Amino acid sequence: MKKRNLVFALLLVFSIGVLQAQLDTIVVNGVSFCMVEVDGGSFMMGCASKRSKNCSRDEKPLHSVMLNDYYIGETEVTQELWETVMGYNPSHFVGKDRPVEQVSWEDAQDFIAKLNKLTGKIFRLPTEAEWEFAAKGGTKTQGYKYSGSNKIKKVACFVKTSNRESASVKSRKPNELGIYDMSGNVKEWCSDWKAPYSSSEEKNPTGAEVGTLRILRGGGWINDDNDCRVINRDGGKPEFSYRSCGFRLAMSR
Secondary structure (H helix, E strand, O other): OHHHHHHHHHHHHHHHHHHHHOEEEEEEOOEEEEEEEEOOEEEEEOOOOOOHHHOOHHHOOOEEEEEOOEEEEOOOOEHHHHHHHHOOOOOOOOOOOOEOOOOOHHHHHHHHHHHHHHHOOOOEOOOHHHHHHHHOOHHHOOOOOEOOEOOHHHHOOOOOOOOOOOOOOOOOOOOOOOOOOOOOOOEEEEEEEOOOOOOOOEEOOOOEOOOOOEEEEOOOOOOOOHHHOOOOEEEEOOOOOOOOEEOOOEEEO
């Protein structure tokens, strides 16, 4: 019995250590946030359904993508973190633990530039491919329709459950990588211009060189279940801000 308990204790310590190793905690002016380690790998990006009615036109063709290791935010950038970096809060639905919203793609770039100066790190927006890979659970994926489940109410603040407003981050269950709110809450800016997918195999794609809309992913509190699917694509003008849109950070490893 003692030997069994010792083995259990060692396994518990090991598992806790693994979980801790997957998170990198950063503190800025007393405000902390976590970045999740994402092991790179290959995945099929886009819609895999053979029934055209189950896919939007811009979700095809299904294509192979290979990614290097990277970090992505455990949560969307909160209002508390935004305010400590920028000195003001633009959000419509105020709450320090809620995601910042009413920020444009260009606003997100300004925030990242200031955050990098404060931390000495090189944060950025995730690419669209990095976003989808993480939302699907990376190498631990279970193939869910939404990020972390096939039952949207377990993982997403969306139009049927949101009461027409955002929710505090981490108020729903995380996905396979321990990442929260990649379906619902607020749509998230990615670095890419919105453009049709390539049918060719790609490695660390960064999207088109030019465009008119920047990619938005994940759906938000205002969206229905279809828009919260992990493969759903949306876009917005980079200079525009919306009360249903925010972002999360990424960083290369």
